[in-house]
Amino acid sequence: MSGREQQQPSVRRASNMHAVRLLFVTAAMFGFGFALVPMYNMLCDALGINGKIELKAADAAPVDVDPNRTVTVEFVTTVNGGRNWEFHPDQPSIEVHPGKLYTVTFFARNTEDHDLVAQAVPNIAPWEAAKHLKKTECFCFNQQPFKAGEAKDMPVVFMLDPELPPDVDRVTLSYTFFDVSDIAMKPN
Amino acid sequence: MAHAHDAHAHHDDHHHGPDKGIMRWIKTTNHKDLGTLYLFFAFTMFFIGGLMSLVIRAELFHPGLQFVQPEFFNQMTTMHALVMIFGGVMPGFVGLANWMVPMMIGCSDLALPRVNNWGFWILPFAFAMLIGTLFMDGGAPAGGWTMYPPLVLQTGNAFPFLIFAVHLMGISSITGAINVVVTILNMRAPGMTLLKMPLFVWTWLITAYLLIAVMPVLAGAVTMLLTDKYFGTSFFTAAGGGDPVMFQHIFWFFGHPEVYIMILPAFGIVSTIIPTFARKSLFGYDSMVYASASIAFLSFIVWAHHMFTVGMPLAGELFFMFATMLIAVPTGVKVFNWVATMWKGSMTFETPMLFSIAFVFLFTIGGFSGLMLAMTPVDFQYHDTYFVVAHFHYVLVPGAVFSIIAAVYYWIPKWTGRMYNEFWGKVHFWLSAVFINLTFFPQHFAGLAGMQRRVPDYAVQFTDFNVISTIGAFGFFVAQFIFIFNMLSSCFGWFGRKQGLPDRVWEGAHGLEWTVASPAPYHTFEDPPQFSDSEGTAIHDEAVAKA
Numbered sequence: 001m002s003g004r005e006q007q008q009p010s011v012r013r014a015s016n017m018h019a020v021r022l023l024f025v026t027a028a029m030f031g032f033g034f035a036l037v038p039m040y041n042m043l044c045d046a047l048g049i050n051g052k053i054e055l056k057a058a059d060a061a062p063v064d065v066d067p068n069r070t071v072t073v074e075f076v077t078t079v080n081g082g083r084n085w086e087f088h089p090d091q092p093s094i095e096v097h098p099g100k101l102y103t104v105t106f107f108a109r110n111t112e113d114h115d116l117v118a119q120a121v122p123n124i125a126p127w128e129a130a131k132h133l134k135k136t137e138c139f140c141f142n143q144q145p146f147k148a149g150e151a152k153d154m155p156v157v158f159m160l161d162p163e164l165p166p167d168v169d170r171v172t173l174s175y176t177f178f179d180v181s182d183i184a185m186k187p188n
Numbered sequence: 189m190a191h192a193h194d195a196h197a198h199h200d201d202h203h204h205g206p207d208k209g210i211m212r213w214i215k216t217t218n219h220k221d222l223g224t225l226y227l228f229f230a231f232t233m234f235f236i237g238g239l240m241s242l243v244i245r246a247e248l249f250h251p252g253l254q255f256v257q258p259e260f261f262n263q264m265t266t267m268h269a270l271v272m273i274f275g276g277v278m279p280g281f282v283g284l285a286n287w288m289v290p291m292m293i294g295c296s297d298l299a300l301p302r303v304n305n306w307g308f309w310i311l312p313f314a315f316a317m318l319i320g321t322l323f324m325d326g327g328a329p330a331g332g333w334t335m336y337p338p339l340v341l342q343t344g345n346a347f348p349f350l351i352f353a354v355h356l357m358g359i360s361s362i363t364g365a366i367n368v369v370v371t372i373l374n375m376r377a378p379g380m381t382l383l384k385m386p387l388f389v390w391t392w393l394i395t396a397y398l399l400i401a402v403m404p405v406l407a408g409a410v411t412m413l414l415t416d417k418y419f420g421t422s423f424f425t426a427a428g429g430g431d432p433v434m435f436q437h438i439f440w441f442f443g444h445p446e447v448y449i450m451i452l453p454a455f456g457i458v459s460t461i462i463p464t465f466a467r468k469s470l471f472g473y474d475s476m477v478y479a480s481a482s483i484a485f486l487s488f489i490v491w492a493h494h495m496f497t498v499g500m501p502l503a504g505e506l507f508f509m510f511a512t513m514l515i516a517v518p519t520g521v522k523v524f525n526w527v528a529t530m531w532k533g534s535m536t537f538e539t540p541m542l543f544s545i546a547f548v549f550l551f552t553i554g555g556f557s558g559l560m561l562a563m564t565p566v567d568f569q570y571h572d573t574y575f576v577v578a579h580f581h582y583v584l585v586p587g588a589v590f591s592i593i594a595a596v597y598y599w600i601p602k603w604t605g606r607m608y609n610e611f612w613g614k615v616h617f618w619l620s621a622v623f624i625n626l627t628f629f630p631q632h633f634a635g636l637a638g639m640q641r642r643v644p645d646y647a648v649q650f651t652d653f654n655v656i657s658t659i660g661a662f663g664f665f666v667a668q669f670i671f672i673f674n675m676l677s678s679c680f681g682w683f684g685r686k687q688g689l690p691d692r693v694w695e696g697a698h699g700l701e702w703t704v705a706s707p708a709p710y711h712t713f714e715d716p717p718q719f720s721d722s723e724g725t726a727i728h729d730e731a732v733a734k735a
């Protein structure tokens with residue numbers, strides 16, 4: 001305390017004001033940490049750099065099919081958290097022509113003895129392909145309820161648009177299934 | 189201690205010494221007392237964190253599992269890092285700032301002494317909470333000090349304690365930082381302009397700004413982890429539309445400035461010690477200040493070099509690669525300035541000088557391995573290997589930790605009025621220098637050959653490197669007791685150590701702290717000193733040239 005007593009009142013007032021200003025900076029930076037979340041999301045959306053695909057149907061207006069170009073689309077499935085549900089694509093990969101719509105199916109079975117709600121989260125590699133993969137129908141658009149033991153065949157209808165960068169000849173579409181029973185039906 | 193202090197009614201109190209007994213330490217608002225407390229706390233944490241690292245090294249002595257289960261091993265790597273960073277290095281530097289900043293700028297105490305007391309006493313609670321998690325169901329946090337989700341969300345009962353401990357450490361650092369900024373900018377002795385401040389004061393000013401800018405971001409990030417786990421938010425949970433990589437971006441926005449928080453005060457310390465024992469003023473004072481400031485600025489735009497492998501666009505990888513390499517320029521300026529300060533100096537090699545020279549040499553090795561890691565294409569090979577472990581231990585142990593040790597050797601005669609034992613100081617230095625290199629140099633090779641970090645077991649071809657590393661680690665740990673005893677002897681006058689040193693303990697030392705008695709009285713500079721031209725010119729080389 002003694003040091004403080006010794007200070008001239010003017011220095012003391014200036015110091016206190018300064019400390020308060022810095023506290024505001026601290027609070028602002030705390031807010032900034034949270035603001036980074038929408039900022040990153042906007043940046044990724046604008047640049048399409050996250051391998052994320054929109055979780056809603058794209059209007060894939062028919063375009064000129066490019067029959068001379070063939071791209072391999074591979075399908076990968078994972079179940080989050082080491083659960084042993086069955087979840088696999090009915091075909092490991094297909095050859096597609098950009099501009100044409102294709103339908104593929106995925107099989108899933110809830111091997112647990114209780115009902116659950118699952119949500120599939122898609123991701124695309126390479127990331128450049130993400131904004132060129134247009135899906136008109138996908139089981140990932142909605143949460144999927146499963147009864148105990150229930151099995152489903154789930155379709156995906158998609159097309160690669162012809163703007164896909166020319167050096168991309170192989171696209172991997174991956175789905176991870178999450179158990180969202182706890183947070184089910186809440187809009188994210 | 190028994191009489192209740194009225195904060196405003198003990199005007200003549202400062203002519204007395206400190207209170208007696210334990211209450212002195214609990215209630216103290218004196219910057220020297222708090223500096224001492226911070227330093228004792230930091231070295232206690234170095235000891236605990238050191239024991240954890242010995243568990244790690246013992247397990248890695250041979251391939252296969254010998255002593256501990258993988259789960260416990262992971263708790264050790266996580267806790268070792270958290271304890272060393274937030275409990276050892278950062279409070280160590282805050283302790284030095286407490287002791288030295290007021291004495292260097294010629295004011296009687298920090299600007300907000302109550303806040304200072306509070307900032308310190310949060311820490312024992314934070315670390316009791318953190319270390320207490322070792323005894324909980326599910327054990328301590330084991331997902332790495334970087335707390336990446338989704339892994340960290342699987343932590344057991346320890347999870348909320350981890351988060352709150354981080355919050356408390358953050359509050360403590362921020363209060364300390366605000367105090368330092370306010371003190372330096374409002375309370376300098378007349379005549380001490382900004383560009384005449386000792387470099388330790390400068391680097392701490394910049395460090396304090398970094399702390400104010402990024403500790404709240406860390407607090408935000410861990411708060412988001414907390415709500416993701418308990419309140420159903422999905423900031424980082426993919427199932428709800430969040431993104432785990434987002435956490436890495438936010439964490440490293442804090443994390444890279446954090447590594448400079450741990451090294452800038454060290455730059456200040458060696459910039460103080462080397463001129464003293466080279467008996468020359470620091471070469472390129474202005475460039476040192478500008479280099480520190482540019483390092484601090486650049487540290488905000490390089491964070492993604494920790495995440496080259498997450499799948500960033502090429503343009504992003506290039507940007508972060510070049511920005512990172514840019515940091516080597518101001519860092520190089522500093523290293524050249526230290527060397528130029530020694531050039532043609534009348535050097536002597538007392539223990540603080542030995543540690544400072546070792547700092548320059550070994551920190552630079554860490555900087556070079558950093559440059560290698562900064563190259564995106566090769567980082568794909570090095571990332572998450574022991575090469576990274578070697579890199580950051582070179583900058584943190586013979587870097588930050590050596591600088592703290594050097595600072596304690598350098599200033600302890602001023603603090604206690606008793607010289608440390610030079611012979612044992614030198615023994616301590618050489619053992620430390622040898623063992624620290626034995627510990628960490630082989631890890632470069634193990635990493636380049638493909639040994640991953642954070643694993644309790646490894647392929648047999650890495651055995652030799654790990655054996656050497658473990659021997660070095662145990663040797664280094666044991667050698668530190670020489671230091672502890674040497675310093676405690678100066679504190680308590682063991683082995684018949686007598687007080688009675690001149691004010692200017694080192695004849696080549698300059699700055700206001702050397703104009704007060706040794707040991708420094710409980711209250712110094714109650715009346716602001718005049719910062720004399722001779723003291724100033726000794727600190728600032730340009731002024732010498734003009735004089």
Ligand code: HEM
Nearest residue numbers: 447450451493494516555558559561562571572576580583
């Ligand atoms: C020339 C200066 C430096 C450069 C170019 C540099 C570069 C890097 C890079 C690229 C990485 C990431 C490696 C990877 O994970 O693959 C890294 C990791 C790290 N660096 Fe540095 N660094 C520098 C200086 C420092 C300093 C001064 C410190 C601390 C005092 C430091 C502490 C760390 C730490 C703690 C990590 C590892 C973090 C973790 O993953 O746990 N670095 N550095």
Ligand SMILES: [Cu+2]
Nearest residue numbers: 444447493494
């Ligand atoms: Cu970094």
